[in-house]
Amino acid sequence: MTLETSRHTLPVAPLGAASPSADHRAGLVVSGLTKSLGGRTIVDSFDLRLRPGELVTLLGPSGCGKTTTLRMIAGFLAPDSGTVTIDGRDVTNLGPEKRPSAMVFQNYALWPHLTVFKNVAFPLTVKRLPKAEVTTRVMNALETVGLTHHAQSRPAHISGGEQQRAALARAIVQEPGLLLLDEPLSNLDAQLRVRVREEIREIQQRLAITTVMVTHDQEEALAISDRVAVMNGGRVEQVDAPSAVYATPATSFVASFIGSMNVLTSAELDRVRHGRAEAAGPSETGGPFAAGEPLEAGEPLEAGEPFNAEGETWAVRPEHVVFRPAPGGPIEVRRILPHGHFTEVVLDAGGLELRAVVTGEAPREGDRGDVTLTRVQHYRDGLLTASGEAR
Amino acid sequence: MRASLFGRRATSLVLFALVAVFILGPLLWLAAHAFATSWTYPSLLPEGLTFHWWSVVFSDPQLAASVKNSLYFSPLTVLVSAIVCLPAAYAFSRFEFPGRRVFLIGLFATNAFPKMGLFVSMASLFYGLHLMNTIAGIVIVQFIGTVVFMTWIPAAAFSSVPRALEEASRDAGAGAFQTFLRVTLPLALPGILVALLMSFLASFDEAQGTYLVGAPVFMTMPTEMYSLVLNYPKQVAAVFAILLSIPSVALLLVARKYILGGRLAEGFQIR
Numbered sequence: 001m002t003l004e005t006s007r008h009t010l011p012v013a014p015l016g017a018a019s020p021s022a023d024h025r026a027g028l029v030v031s032g033l034t035k036s037l038g039g040r041t042i043v044d045s046f047d048l049r050l051r052p053g054e055l056v057t058l059l060g061p062s063g064c065g066k067t068t069t070l071r072m073i074a075g076f077l078a079p080d081s082g083t084v085t086i087d088g089r090d091v092t093n094l095g096p097e098k099r100p101s102a103m104v105f106q107n108y109a110l111w112p113h114l115t116v117f118k119n120v121a122f123p124l125t126v127k128r129l130p131k132a133e134v135t136t137r138v139m140n141a142l143e144t145v146g147l148t149h150h151a152q153s154r155p156a157h158i159s160g161g162e163q164q165r166a167a168l169a170r171a172i173v174q175e176p177g178l179l180l181l182d183e184p185l186s187n188l189d190a191q192l193r194v195r196v197r198e199e200i201r202e203i204q205q206r207l208a209i210t211t212v213m214v215t216h217d218q219e220e221a222l223a224i225s226d227r228v229a230v231m232n233g234g235r236v237e238q239v240d241a242p243s244a245v246y247a248t249p250a251t252s253f254v255a256s257f258i259g260s261m262n263v264l265t266s267a268e269l270d271r272v273r274h275g276r277a278e279a280a281g282p283s284e285t286g287g288p289f290a291a292g293e294p295l296e297a298g299e300p301l302e303a304g305e306p307f308n309a310e311g312e313t314w315a316v317r318p319e320h321v322v323f324r325p326a327p328g329g330p331i332e333v334r335r336i337l338p339h340g341h342f343t344e345v346v347l348d349a350g351g352l353e354l355r356a357v358v359t360g361e362a363p364r365e366g367d368r369g370d371v372t373l374t375r376v377q378h379y380r381d382g383l384l385t386a387s388g389e390a391r
Numbered sequence: 392m393r394a395s396l397f398g399r400r401a402t403s404l405v406l407f408a409l410v411a412v413f414i415l416g417p418l419l420w421l422a423a424h425a426f427a428t429s430w431t432y433p434s435l436l437p438e439g440l441t442f443h444w445w446s447v448v449f450s451d452p453q454l455a456a457s458v459k460n461s462l463y464f465s466p467l468t469v470l471v472s473a474i475v476c477l478p479a480a481y482a483f484s485r486f487e488f489p490g491r492r493v494f495l496i497g498l499f500a501t502n503a504f505p506k507m508g509l510f511v512s513m514a515s516l517f518y519g520l521h522l523m524n525t526i527a528g529i530v531i532v533q534f535i536g537t538v539v540f541m542t543w544i545p546a547a548a549f550s551s552v553p554r555a556l557e558e559a560s561r562d563a564g565a566g567a568f569q570t571f572l573r574v575t576l577p578l579a580l581p582g583i584l585v586a587l588l589m590s591f592l593a594s595f596d597e598a599q600g601t602y603l604v605g606a607p608v609f610m611t612m613p614t615e616m617y618s619l620v621l622n623y624p625k626q627v628a629a630v631f632a633i634l635l636s637i638p639s640v641a642l643l644l645v646a647r648k649y650i651l652g653g654r655l656a657e658g659f660q661i662r
Contacts, residue, residue, distance in 0.1 A: 074562060075561075075562075076558055076561075076562075095561065096558070096561040096562045097561045097562070097563075097564045097565055097566055101562070102562060102563070103558075103559070103562045105555050105558070105559055106555075107553075107555060109553070109555040109556050109558065109559035110559075111556055111559070111560075111574055111578070112578070113577045113578055122560070122563050122565075122573075123563035123564050126563060126564045126565045126569065127564060170559075170563065174563065174564070
């Protein structure tokens with residue numbers, strides 16, 4: 001039995017710190033964006049850099065500054081400091097009408113007095129393009145989103161999902177250098193949301209539009225993004241591929257915000273370990289924190305540091321909590337929550353609640369047993385210091 | 392159950408009859424007078440029917456001139472009012488500036504005082520400014536009565552246009568002015584139509600101020616009513632009153648199309 005620890009390099013080198021003009025391959029470079037409203041800092045030196053054709057999601061709880069950031073990128077809000085560069089062009093001081101970005105608004109913001117066709121044609125007629133070209137491009141855009149049959153309908157007479165598509169068509173018809181999506185799916189019902197988000201992703205990839213999406217729905221973010229920027233309190237906590245954000249959250253905030261996570265203090269982790277130790281005796285199999293075994297001090301932790309330090313947090317995904325039934329074990333199954341293709345099990349480890357995921361045969365409520373933690377992240381002062389994995 | 396239903400029906404019938412009597416009664420009385428040779432106390436019905444009074448009105452050059460004056464001043468006042476008040480309404484709705492609320496409430500001030508007192512003091516001012524008996528003077532005095540309609544109703548209409556719709560237009564490449572013309576104005580149009588209608592009627596019916604400033608050089612239909620009531624037979628006044636109501640009724644009939652279509656009703660909504 002071994003404990004593999006990997007020291008995580010944190011957080012990824014300052015994004016977008018390089019001079020924007022130096023790299024023409026960047027679709028969007030946002031650097032040092034800061035905004036205070038009413039004496040409160042909403043966005044605090046926000047950095048982000050997108051490759052052309054990349055979809056990055058700004059994900060965070062409400063009030064984390066993600067919408068404010070998007071509005072600054074779109075040009076609706078002037079930043080206190082920082083720059084926005086789209087396709088190598090500094091647009092920081094330009095109004096929204098002069099930026100090569102196109103936005104899909106949360107409530108779609110379709111003009112109710114115009115037909116779908118005229119809504120989509122608007123950005124082109126504003127530019128006084130020839131009528132034939134307008135018609136061709138509008139019909140192409142409507143075809144892309146599958147809405148040609150509603151070209152002459154009013155926005156009020158089509159469904160929410162169709163309005164969403166019309167709004168998307170109005171954005172892509174501009175052939176924008178940057179597509180901005182402000183919670184584009186929040187007004188759709190759950191089933192439609194999954195379908196539409198896949199369509200958006202498909203269209204975005206096909207047209208290779210650099211895209212920034214804002215959402216508070218992590219499932220949505222993880223499902224369709226190339227990278228996810230997790231925001232909290234106006235700052236970016238982590239920018240990474242969805243799998244990396246999920247597997248190795250860079251901060252304890254990301255750990256608790258993304259997905260389901262057991263967050264334990266050192267003392268609580270100790271209790272889970274020793275509970276098992278007392279009941280099951282010396283372990284034969286087991287994971288990194290198996291019975292009676294000291295947590296390889298000096299590997300995930302710095303040498304000589306006490307295990308039960310203050311400000312230490314441990315995070316364990318439910319799928320890394322392996323429950324093994326054993327009569328008279330220290331851990332009791334308190335609740336069974338079937339999810340269909342897997343079962344979530346709420347465990348009681350001496351008063352401490354622990355969530356586990358079981359894919360095979362589920363235990364029953366009241367069963368006793370012990371647990372092995374197969375993968376654990378360790379955070380000191382909110383920052384990831386190590387993750388341990390059992391082999 | 393059945394009795395109470397009957398009771399309720401009876402009550403609503405009685406109420407309906409009362410409304411009919413109080414609203415339609417005077418109008419019928421007016422119409423009867425316009426066509427009556429004479430109709431005096433003891434007789435229950437007019438003594439005879441005639442079109443004589445109508446020909447009196449139409450052949451009187453003074454009365455014809457007042458009709459022309461009315462049809463000249465009211466549209467002019469509405470136009471001036473729209474040019475002055477609509478930008479103000481937009482500012483009230485979209486911008487936060489010092490004294491915004493005071494200004495907005497202040498517009499009601501002209502309606503809070505007795506009109507006659509206001510007009511008398513205006514008249515003394517107008518003498519000094521040589522505005523008495525001038526077209527400008529009459530337009531100004533009629534304009535006063537339209538300000539509240541032309542600011543409050545369009546301001547509410549502009550406010551009801553969601554900002555996101557304007558932002559979407561800016562995002563699509565339209566400047567501020569184009570956004571106003573192509574998005575804000577069309578969406579606020581029902582409210583603006585209501586304001587235009589109300590202003591027209593207010594201006595068309597305005598008598599006190601117009602009389603004070605315009606008489607005897609410029610007589611409009613309502614001011615002419617004063618002398619009609621005093622100097623002509625009752626029947627002539629009745630004919631003239633019917634003529635005076637034609638523009639209002641015509642406008643309401645046109646507006647009815649919109650009301651039924653929901654456009655105007657939308658305009659009355661203050662969100």
